[in-house]
Amino acid sequence: MIRTSVLVVGGGPVGLSLSIALSQQGVPSIVVNDRKTTTTHPKLDVVNCRSMEIFRQLGLSERIRDAGNPRSANQYSAFAASAAGPMYAVMSDRHLIYRPVADAEKRIRDAVDGALPLESMQRIAQMNLEPVLLDAARSAPSIDTRFGWRLYGFEQDAEGVTAMIQDVESGRSLHVHADYLVGCDGPNSLVRNFLNIDYDGTRDLVGELFIIHFKSDAVAALYPDRQPYWHTWLCRPGFVGLLVSPDASRNDFILHRPFAPRPGESLESVIDAALGVKVAYEIVQSGPWRPQFLVAKAFGRGRVFLAGDSTHQYMPTGGLGMNTGLAEAHNLAWKLAATLKRWGGETLLESYEAERLPVARRNRDHVKKCAAASFESTFRGSEVRLDETPEGKASRESLARDFEAKTSRLYESLGVEIGYRYVGSPIVVADSAPEPDYDEIRYVPTTWSGARLPSAFRADGTAVFDQLDPSGFTLLASADRAGDCGAMTTAAADVGAPLSVLAIDEPHLIALYQKPFVLVRPDHHVAWRGDALPTDCRPVVDVVRGASRP
């Protein structure tokens, strides 16, 4: 029998990130993964802004950028008849996220209104992301990574979870006793099935799409500066698709088609049609897949939780699959740590589902809108005229305008990525102000309780996020009031909850944070804010640590 604090089932990006986040909090874990290696399929192609903020907190953002699209390379999305052209539209500068990371970082540093994330997105394939995470997990002494081991079954009681894991090759079995188990084991989650939790939603609304992964050194030459665009949406009469380059410095390309090759079509003929020219390439793999819009009805039972694709399956339009899962892991990690360290109360772990299930549903709705927008744009291509007449030119311009208006929502929805708020959370002290307007596309910075703290920089250039405690609460206090924080620090110390005070004296930050006191959780979300500290701060501390209801 092996003992650990948390058994993580699934060694994909979400499971590995969860174990790394737990390690940062000083919590040991075992990660079991039935595959012996990380994925060889490109899979996801973006780590979004919020996920990069999380990876920054975990100390991984630079390593991930090193493994992905070069910092100087574009993150453009284009609309074209084929990769060889003509290009109807290229979204390159209308929003931060299309800019090369180096340029986006400058824009972020120059912003003082909190309207931008701390990190820009990163174009990267999952097959290049996972090795970075696995390497980080293997170097952490408190993480026991067991690739080539699978979960066989588990039982839970009031004391913990006893699981049987099995070496996939030898069949050797081991018992693991953990305080908690988290199933990050994907869309066909064994853990979710053991818990008898269903997805909410109807399957297969779009049917069976088709994907081809190929390698080519020649495709880059079709793009300016030999830098393939991130996404090239393809549409012309008789052909629609999406060509993805997850990394401009590599020769991997993924061609998405809305259906499998027709009778008489070959994979090669489909690729040739997408590229618009005959060049050399090597097909790595291909196959059908079924996009879904599903969210689990519950995020766990008792001492067993779910995160990642085991809680939701989305069509990739909008890039919210792994990114939603990563935010789930980030939300869960500090709560597990606080509970294990005994300063977290009984409702702390309950709040995981209360906070994240509504976000998962909202993200599903957003992804559906993105899917609809991309279908509407690309299928209009059957009407486009490619001739060099005024009518042909007007037709292409009309298509380009429609594409930018509709498909931009897939990329520019900072409201969805960083504007989510934990409304009605049992561990957030209800704000006395009405909830500010929420917009899916435009992020509205606010410290309204439950929102993510807007990101900004100190006068010396340090990011405020870098000064927040990843393992405890941080009380932001305007400098002239920082001496008044004793009641809060004492109340936290009385129950063993870590709480540090960060005095803020920069006028732009005092204006941005809206209130002189803002209590921030380890996951960057505002737990409470006020014009003055209560005389007795214990009730506030008890709510935010899950020891009493708001």
Added chain:
Amino acid sequence: MIRAVEKLKLRALLAVTAALLRRCARRSLRLRRMLSEDSFVMQIRADDGVGGFFTVRDCRIRFRPGVHPNPDFAQIWRDSGAAVRALTNKDETELLRAIEDGRCRLQGSFLIALWFNEAMKLARG
């Protein structure tokens, strides 16, 4: 003669679809919830003149043959035969094939197409 039969089949298919959806609305909590959350007009028609539109409003779904002047979403088929073959195909992807090769044109919000796909899946059980 064949075209007349295909037109007849499309008229019948649309009428049966409406009946199936109404029956499902009585039985399926999920469809009732969908009906309560949305409001739109969806047109299905063919260039040969056959067509009808579904109106979702006030938690109900109604069907009328003919052409709506301003539907929120329209599937416009090249002819009744193409519509019948695609709409009775169990492979959801057939609609996408039909759009790509020009047998069908779409106008309006594709979200309504996803709504309709889900409703039809529920109706077929």
